[in-house]
Amino acid sequence: MNKEQILEIIRCGENSRVQFKEHFTTQKQMAEELVAMANAKGGMIIIGCKDKTGEIVGLSYDEVQVASRELGNTAQEHVKPTIYLQTETIPVNEDRSILVAYVDEGVNKPYKNLSGDIYVKQGADKRRVTENAEILRLFHQSGTYYPDHEKVRGTNMADVNRSLVEEYCTKNFGKPVDDMGVPYERLLENLHILASNGECTLAGLLFFGLAPQQYMPSMMxxxxxxxxxxxxxxxxxxxxxxxxxxxxxxxxxxxxxxxxxxxxxxxxxxxxxxxxxxxxxxxxxxxxxxxxxxxxxxxxxxxxxxxxxxxxxxxxxxxxxxxxxxxxxxxxxxxxxxxxxxxxxxxxxxxxxxxxxxxxxxxxxxxxxxxxxxxxxxxxxxxRPVVGVATSAMEGAKGVNLMDLYPDLTERCPKLPKTERNNARVVLHLCELPKSVVELMEATGYESRTSFRRKILTPLLEADLLKPVLGDKNSPKQRYILQDSALMS
Known part of the structure; x- marks a missing residue:
C-alpha cells in the first residue's frame, strides 16, 4: 500500500475494519483489538494516528521497531489461538512513519485473550461477547460446529415420520426399511436422523419429522x-x-x-x-x-x-x-x-x-x-418486469408504452384496484379487437376466472370501457371489445 492510499483510508476515519492508535499501548489492550478483528472480518490497525481526530503524528524509527516487535509478541502470546500478522511501515515525512498491522479474518473462531474474553467489532468500536448463541455462531463460522448435527431436546423416534424414511431408503438404497438388515432405531442412528442418545438430530427432525415446528417453531x-x-x-x-x-x-x-x-x-x-x-x-x-x-x-x-x-x-x-x-x-x-x-x-x-x-x-x-x-x-x-404481467402481452405492439395508454383510467374506472391498472390497460389494448375471457386471462397471467372477473373485467364493464360481443357459429364464445367512448382516451 502506498502513501496516497493509506492517507485516503485515514481521511475516511475509523470503521469496523480500520482502527487508529496514536502509539502502541499495552499488550492486553492490543490483544483485545486483534481478537475483535480476527473474530469479525479482519482489518488493519494503523499506529501513529490519533483515534479521535485522525491526525497523523507518526512514529520515530525506534518507536516503529518497538511497536512492530510488541505487536508480534501480542499476537503470539496474548491471543488464543495464535494469529499471524503482517506489518508495513509507510513514511509520512523525513523522520516519521506510520505502522500498519494487517489482521486477517480468523479461521479458528472464536479468538480470545489470555483472560478468555471474546471480543467482536461493533462499528469502529469493539464489544465483549457473553451470549452462548453468539459464541456458538463464531464456532459455526469457523467450520468446527455444525448445528444441523445437534440433538433436539425432548424428541425421540416417535417424532420421525416412518413413511418418509421408507421413501428415502427405497430411493437411495433400493430397499424398504425392513430389508436394510438393521433394527429400525439403529437404522435411524446410522442415517444420523437420531443421535446416539435417541433424540432427533436437527437435520433429521427438519427433514423426516412428523411436526418439526412443534419443537423448532422458527424453522418455517x-x-x-x-x-x-x-x-x-x-x-x-x-x-x-x-x-x-x-x-x-x-x-x-x-x-x-x-x-x-x-x-x-x-x-x-x-x-x-x-x-x-x-x-x-x-x-x-x-x-x-x-x-x-x-x-x-x-x-x-x-x-x-x-x-x-x-x-x-x-x-x-x-x-x-x-x-x-x-x-x-x-x-x-x-x-x-x-x-x-x-x-x-x-x-x-x-x-x-x-x-x-x-x-x-x-x-x-x-x-x-x-x-x-x-x-x-x-x-x-x-x-420483476417493469410493467408487471403485461410485458409479454404487448409483444408485437411496437412503440406502445403501457403508461401512455388510457391515462385517465383511474378517474373513469374508480372500482378498479390500483394494483390492477396495468393489467386493465393491457385488456383494453387487446380488446380493440374482440377477445375472449380465456385470451385475456392468459395475457394477464390470471388462472382464476372468478378473480379476473371481479378484479378487472367487471370494473371495466361497469365503467362502460368494455362491452360484450355475442358469438356466432364460427366463434360461439362470448367476447369483449372496447366501447367507442374508450377509444377517445
Missing part, C-alpha cells in the same frame, strides 16, 4: 405478497405461514411464488402453458439454497416477500465465514449444514456442488445479492 417460511413496493403497507394480496419438513417447505414455497407471480406466453403458442415472469429454475435454486444453507442458530424464519417490482427470498444468517458474493457468482461454495445438504442432495433437486447460483444466473434472472452483516441475513432480490 413466512410468505407475504404485498400491494405496491413498500414492506410497511397495511394491505397485502396473500400471506401464508408455511410449516412442515424441508421438502414440504420447498414445495409449498414454490406454490406460493407461482400463485402470486404471473405467467406469460413469452412467444409460445396460444395453447401452451405460460412461463413464470421470473425464471422458475432460478427461484427453485435460490429457495433451495435458503433452506439448506440458512443459519440454524438464528431464531428466525425464511421469508418470501413479493412486491410489485421485486421478489425477495431472505435467509437467516450471512454467508459462511470467508465467503463473498463473488464466490457465489463463480460457483465456490461452503456447506454450512453438511447433514442437511446430504439429505437434500439425495432426495430433492438440490445437488450440493455449488452450481445452484450459476444455474440461476444462467437463466437470465435479474438478481441482486445482499449479505447483510448488521441484519445477520442473506437476501436475494429478483427484479
Amino acid at each position: 417460511i413466512k410468505a407475504v405478497a404485498f400491494y405496491g413496493n413498500d414492506m410497511g403497507g397495511l394491505e397485502y394480496r396473500d400471506s401464508k405461514d408455511i410449516v412442515g419438513t424441508v421438502p414440504l417447505l420447498f414445495e409449498q414455497g414454490m406454490s406460493f411464488l407461482k400463485a402470486n407471480l404471473h405467467s406469460v406466453q413469452a412467444g409460445q403458442g396460444f395453447n401452451s402453458v405460460g412461463k413464470l415472469e421470473i425464471s422458475q429454475i432460478a427461484l427453485e435454486e435460490i429457495l433451495q439454497n435458503a433452506l439448506v444453507h440458512r443459519e440454524y442458530i438464528a431464531n428466525a424464519p425464511i421469508r418470501i416477500l413479493i412486491f410489485d417490482n421485486r421478489v425477495e427470498i431472505i435467509s437467516p444468517g450471512t454467508l459462511p465465514s470467508g465467503m463473498t458474493v463473488d464466490d457465489l457468482r463463480f460457483g465456490n461454495t461452503l456447506q454450512r449444514n453438511p447433514l442437511m445438504a446430504q439429505f437434500c442432495s439425495r432426495t430433492m433437486q438440490y445437488r450440493g456442488i455449488g452450481t445452484g447460483i450459476l444455474r440461476a444466473i444462467k437463466e437470465g434472472a435479474q438478481m441482486e445479492f445482499d449479505n447483510s452483516e448488521s441484519g445477520n441475513q442473506f437476501a436475494v432480490r429478483f427484479r
Whole structure:
C-alpha cells in the first residue's frame, strides 16, 4: 500500500475494519483489538494516528521497531489461538512513519485473550461477547460446529415420520426399511436422523419429522405478497405461514411464488402453458439454497416477500465465514449444514456442488445479492418486469408504452384496484379487437376466472370501457371489445 492510499483510508476515519492508535499501548489492550478483528472480518490497525481526530503524528524509527516487535509478541502470546500478522511501515515525512498491522479474518473462531474474553467489532468500536448463541455462531463460522448435527431436546423416534424414511431408503438404497438388515432405531442412528442418545438430530427432525415446528417453531417460511413496493403497507394480496419438513417447505414455497407471480406466453403458442415472469429454475435454486444453507442458530424464519417490482427470498444468517458474493457468482461454495445438504442432495433437486447460483444466473434472472452483516441475513432480490404481467402481452405492439395508454383510467374506472391498472390497460389494448375471457386471462397471467372477473373485467364493464360481443357459429364464445367512448382516451 502506498502513501496516497493509506492517507485516503485515514481521511475516511475509523470503521469496523480500520482502527487508529496514536502509539502502541499495552499488550492486553492490543490483544483485545486483534481478537475483535480476527473474530469479525479482519482489518488493519494503523499506529501513529490519533483515534479521535485522525491526525497523523507518526512514529520515530525506534518507536516503529518497538511497536512492530510488541505487536508480534501480542499476537503470539496474548491471543488464543495464535494469529499471524503482517506489518508495513509507510513514511509520512523525513523522520516519521506510520505502522500498519494487517489482521486477517480468523479461521479458528472464536479468538480470545489470555483472560478468555471474546471480543467482536461493533462499528469502529469493539464489544465483549457473553451470549452462548453468539459464541456458538463464531464456532459455526469457523467450520468446527455444525448445528444441523445437534440433538433436539425432548424428541425421540416417535417424532420421525416412518413413511418418509421408507421413501428415502427405497430411493437411495433400493430397499424398504425392513430389508436394510438393521433394527429400525439403529437404522435411524446410522442415517444420523437420531443421535446416539435417541433424540432427533436437527437435520433429521427438519427433514423426516412428523411436526418439526412443534419443537423448532422458527424453522418455517413466512410468505407475504404485498400491494405496491413498500414492506410497511397495511394491505397485502396473500400471506401464508408455511410449516412442515424441508421438502414440504420447498414445495409449498414454490406454490406460493407461482400463485402470486404471473405467467406469460413469452412467444409460445396460444395453447401452451405460460412461463413464470421470473425464471422458475432460478427461484427453485435460490429457495433451495435458503433452506439448506440458512443459519440454524438464528431464531428466525425464511421469508418470501413479493412486491410489485421485486421478489425477495431472505435467509437467516450471512454467508459462511470467508465467503463473498463473488464466490457465489463463480460457483465456490461452503456447506454450512453438511447433514442437511446430504439429505437434500439425495432426495430433492438440490445437488450440493455449488452450481445452484450459476444455474440461476444462467437463466437470465435479474438478481441482486445482499449479505447483510448488521441484519445477520442473506437476501436475494429478483427484479420483476417493469410493467408487471403485461410485458409479454404487448409483444408485437411496437412503440406502445403501457403508461401512455388510457391515462385517465383511474378517474373513469374508480372500482378498479390500483394494483390492477396495468393489467386493465393491457385488456383494453387487446380488446380493440374482440377477445375472449380465456385470451385475456392468459395475457394477464390470471388462472382464476372468478378473480379476473371481479378484479378487472367487471370494473371495466361497469365503467362502460368494455362491452360484450355475442358469438356466432364460427366463434360461439362470448367476447369483449372496447366501447367507442374508450377509444377517445
